[in-house]
Amino acid sequence: MTSNSLSTATRDELMDRARAAGIRGRSSMSKTQLAANLRESGAAGPGEGSGEGGAEGEDGGRRGTRDGRVPVGSRVESFRQLAEARARGEMVLLPRMLRGNDRRMHVRETVREDHETRIATSDVEAREKFDKLAGSVFHFFRGTNLLFYRDILGEDARMPTVLALGDVHPGKFGVMPSSDNVPVFGVNDFDDAFYAPFTWDLKRGVVGFMLGAAEKSGLKPKKQRAVAERFVRGYIEGIAAYATDGNEQDEQLRLDNAPPMIAELIGDVLERGRAEWLAETLLDEQGSGFRTDGELVPVSSRRPEFQDLVDRYVRENDVAVPARAGGMRVKDVAERKGAGTASLGLSRYFVLIEGPRADGTDDLLLEFKRARRSALAGLVPPSGFEVDRQGDRIRHAQRVHLVNGDVFYGSVDFDGHSFMVRERAPFRDDMSLGSLSAGEWKEYAGICGGVLAHTHAMSDENGLIDYDIEPAIMDAIGGHDLFVDDLLRFADEAAARVRRDHEHFVADHELGAFRSVDVVYR
Structure with a gap:
C-alpha cells in the first residue's frame, strides 16, 4: 500500500490492513494514526492490544x-x-x-x-x-x-x-x-x-x-x-x-x-410519525430540548463537549451523513436512566441532532451506550479471529450481521471508556x-x-x-x-x-x- 493510497483509504480499509499486519491497539487509533503505523511497516501502535479488560469492560x-x-x-x-x-x-x-x-x-x-x-x-x-x-x-x-x-x-x-x-x-x-x-x-x-x-x-x-x-x-x-x-x-x-x-x-x-406476523409489526410502527414520537416521548413543550422525567436527565451544559464528540465520531466511523441529519448539530444531551437488563447501570446518553426544519419535528436521536466486555470473551474455544476494542467489536458485528443497517451505527471512545452509537427511531420496536x-x-x-x-x-x-x-x-x-x-x-x-x-x-x-x-x- 503506497503513501497516497494510505491517505485516501477509509478507516475501515486501514483497519483491515492493520489487522492483517498485526498492529496492536489499532481499534483506538484515528485514521491518521493507523496510516502512520502502517507506514512503519507493522510497528506496534500505542496501546491496549485487543481491548479485553475485566468484567463489564472494566480493567479487572x-x-x-x-x-x-x-x-x-x-x-x-x-x-x-x-x-x-x-x-x-x-x-x-x-x-x-x-x-x-x-x-x-x-x-x-x-x-x-x-x-x-x-x-x-x-x-x-x-x-x-x-x-x-x-x-x-x-x-x-x-x-x-x-x-x-x-x-x-x-x-x-x-x-x-x-x-x-x-x-x-x-x-x-x-x-x-x-x-x-x-x-x-x-x-x-x-x-x-x-x-x-x-x-x-x-x-x-x-x-x-x-x-x-x-x-x-x-x-x-x-x-x-x-x-x-x-x-x-x-x-x-x-x-x-x-x-x-x-x-x-x-x-x-x-x-x-x-x-405476516412480522409485516404486521412493521406496519404498526410505520403508523408512528416522527413529530408525534418526539413530542410525546422525548422533547419539552417548546420542542427545544429534552424533557425531564424518570428516564431522561438533561445535561445541556455538556452540549459543546458532545458536539466535539459527535464530530469526531462521524470522522472516525466514516459516517455517510444523510440529508435528514442536517449539519449534525447537537441540540441537547440527556442521560438515559433505567434502560436494558444486562446493561442496566451502564452509562447511556441520548443526543438530540437538529433536523433540517429546526422546529423540533424532524430531529434525530442518537444513543451513546457504554460498551461492555462480551460475556463470551475468554470462554470460547481459541480461534484465529481477533476482537478489537469493545465499541469496535459491536460496530463490526452490526455491519456484518445486517444488510444495509443503521447508517449511524458506530463506536467512539470518551470518558475513558468505549461507547457504541446507534440511532433511536420511531419505528424501533x-x-x-x-x-x-x-x-x-x-x-x-x-x-x-x-x-x-x-x-x-x-x-x-x-x-x-x-x-x-x-x-x-x-x-x-x-x-x-x-x-x-x-x-x-x-x-x-x-x-x-x-x-x-x-x-x-x-x-x-x-x-x-x-x-x-x-x-x-x-
Whole structure:
C-alpha cells in the first residue's frame, strides 16, 4: 500500500490492513494514526492490544486499599485456561457440574464479579437490576450471560466458527431503521457479539425461547419444547437455503416481503410519525430540548463537549451523513436512566441532532451506550479471529450481521471508556411476547431461527471467516433430528439449572449478598 493510497483509504480499509499486519491497539487509533503505523511497516501502535479488560469492560485490576484489602476482581484468566483445556479435549470440572451450596456460591461469586464496579460504587441502577432479576426467571436468564457461558466454556471446539450474536433470546429480534431509513426486522442487539462456534447461539436461543414462552405466555413444558424445536428447525432451514442460493448479501425482512406476523409489526410502527414520537416521548413543550422525567436527565451544559464528540465520531466511523441529519448539530444531551437488563447501570446518553426544519419535528436521536466486555470473551474455544476494542467489536458485528443497517451505527471512545452509537427511531420496536399464543410462539421462533441463520451466513461475507460457512455448518449438523434432539436435551437441563440458580440468587439477594464485592485480605 503506497503513501497516497494510505491517505485516501477509509478507516475501515486501514483497519483491515492493520489487522492483517498485526498492529496492536489499532481499534483506538484515528485514521491518521493507523496510516502512520502502517507506514512503519507493522510497528506496534500505542496501546491496549485487543481491548479485553475485566468484567463489564472494566480493567479487572486489583486495586488496593489502606487496610490491605483488594477486590477479588476478574477470574477471566482462570476461566480462559479452563476453556482452552476443555477445547483440547482435557477433562475439566465445569461449573454446571456443581450442586447445592457449591453452585449457590458460584452463582453469587459470578454475579458479584460481573458487576464489581457497579456494586463497589453503590450504583442505584445496579440495585434496580438485581431487584428486576429477582422478580423474574426470564429476566434473570437475560441478565446473567456470564453465568450461562461459563457453564459451556470451551464447548464445541470442533464446530465451525461464526460471528455469534452472543445473547440469543426472543427479545433480541425486532424492528429497526435501515440505511435507507425504512424499518426492517432482524437481530437488534450486538453487545455480546463474538466469534464462537455456531452452536453457542443455538444453545442460548433454545433456552431463551423455552423460558420466554413459559414466563410470558404460561406455556407448559411440552409446548415450550415445541417452541424451542421450531427455533432450531427454522435455523437449519435458513442455513440450508443460504448454502443453496447464496443470496444472504441481498436479504432484508421489510414490509413487502416479511411473514405476516412480522409485516404486521412493521406496519404498526410505520403508523408512528416522527413529530408525534418526539413530542410525546422525548422533547419539552417548546420542542427545544429534552424533557425531564424518570428516564431522561438533561445535561445541556455538556452540549459543546458532545458536539466535539459527535464530530469526531462521524470522522472516525466514516459516517455517510444523510440529508435528514442536517449539519449534525447537537441540540441537547440527556442521560438515559433505567434502560436494558444486562446493561442496566451502564452509562447511556441520548443526543438530540437538529433536523433540517429546526422546529423540533424532524430531529434525530442518537444513543451513546457504554460498551461492555462480551460475556463470551475468554470462554470460547481459541480461534484465529481477533476482537478489537469493545465499541469496535459491536460496530463490526452490526455491519456484518445486517444488510444495509443503521447508517449511524458506530463506536467512539470518551470518558475513558468505549461507547457504541446507534440511532433511536420511531419505528424501533419488538414483538409483544406476552400476547403470543402457543401457535404464534412457534411461528415467531421459526422466523427468529431463520434470522439467526442469516446473521451467521454473513460471517464469511462481511466478517472475518475465510471459508464458505453455510456448507460447513450443514455438514457439522449432520442428521437433523439428532442435532435437534441434542439441543433440546441440553435446553431441558439448562432451563432447569437456570430456575435453580434463580432460587439461589433470590435467597442471596434477600440476605443482601449483592451490596458488596468479594475481596482478598492481605
